[in-house]
Amino acid sequence: MRLPDGTDRAVPDLAAAMAELEARDRPRWVLPATEECYPDLLRAGVRLARCHDLALTESILLACAGTPGRPRNLAAAAARLHGLPEPADRPPPSRAEVPGLFELDRGSVPAGDPLAAAAAVYADQQRRLDADPHPERLRLLVAAESAGGLAAAEMTHHGLPWRADVHDALLTELLGPRPPAGGKPARLVELADEISAAFGGVAVNPDAPGSVVRAFKKAGIEVPSSRAWVLREVSHPAVPPLLRYKELARLWVAHGWTWLDSWVRAGRFRPEYVVGGVVSGRWATRGGAALQLPKTLRTAVRADPGWALVTADAAQLEPRVLAALSGDLRLAEVSGSADLYASLAADAFDGDRGHAKVAMLSAMYGGTSGGAGPLLAVLRKRFPHAVDYVEQAARTGEAGGIVRSRLGRTSPPPSEAWRALTGSAEQDDVTERRSRQAARNWGRFTRNFVVQASAADWALTVLAALRRRLTLTAPGAEVVFFQHDEVLVHCPAELAETVASEVDKAAAEASHLVFGPTPVRFPLQANIVDCYADAK
DNA sequence: ACAGACCGCGCC
């Protein structure tokens, strides 16, 4: 390792040496990639408070420079510095792979002098950060992203408390007993039979959309697809069992016994988070579909005996973010309410909360179906600054430009194919229409990007602030889940009140760090529960 | 037989 004074020190036991330095100095460690080295440290019992993750930072800076998607590992970053060919990012580690402690041959650390390469890349990243129009914001983003890297590894290490017995009982109640391998649960077989009977005995495979559409056609009903929301409008005896089948089949296939076998061990669900896995800065996961846990399964998430779960859920984060981004004071005023949509409805939509929500979502997503057009017009009239903000972002995208989040996370430029399609001068009607549509599509993406990515800025900053605070006032508390705008902490029951109060403080801290002295409120509702399903 | 496209649905 290299010390702050620039001297290199060879150590026989890296984990032990890092633990010692951590306890003494709490340094900000410069790590090639937290994802690769921190899990080993955690297993060795070493926890780091702060770091600068070279790979995550490189990824952010490449996006800022308009060149996203290049290899971001230390070896590639060092090669770029010297104008050499860039080695590709290492493929994601497979679950089966159990690498030894600190293997350096994973392709992501440069040969030769890795410490010198890390120092050079770190210095170069500092220079690029300084060159940004808002270096202080981008530095905050990099710090939060790096803290996110640490938090993600810790979450996988601790795991989300998961009661396999509760999960199994729920599956059995809904689907019948676990079928033998290759078999279908009894309840699904029954429903499939009901569906075929409702079609007059015609064999129908409810898993095959084409089969369902054909069966309806034979019955004299034309449906464009077999989507649930389409079928809901159809009056036919096969519809109720079909909808129930879809619901249960989904549970069985995605989160059934097979999922339980492969993802839950010793009372913990350990998904692998991919920090910054979405261009907007949201996280993704590898395997386990951790960010798509169906609400019905929350009942299986229970605190250990003597422990509690503290859930923290941001209420209507994105409209609040838009209020802060745009400086729309009237929308900021509406954000004073815990239920922003109710307050918005009272202000501009004759108390109709549904209308208020549709209008706001349409502004942020770019949709206008389902009668949203007139509602959007009301919103525009009443909150012109907020609506202008997203419409400006949409126009930038339509013109092929890039947009940035509050902290500076940058949208990718459109593809060459997009430029060719939208840029051609001479066009027949078909090309013209496609060109317009491609432009609109990209405009919707950039419109949403500014809001979604700034919301991710805020949520990531909350996570980092909460993690830091908990080590100080509630050591022993473990952040065990993070999903876009929601955090779960598992802690000894006597610490729960402290954790809940730190949740509040972390939200206030993040709001100030990210948006400065904004009048917009960002409530982060903390709940102390035994079972995730009981969280409000 | 296999890979990749498309479908449909879960979460935010």
Place this chain on the structure above:
DNA sequence: AAAGGGCGCGGTCTGT
């Protein structure tokens, strides 16, 4: 006039 953001995953279907 019409225009719905971001993901992961497992199913079927299609092309080779």
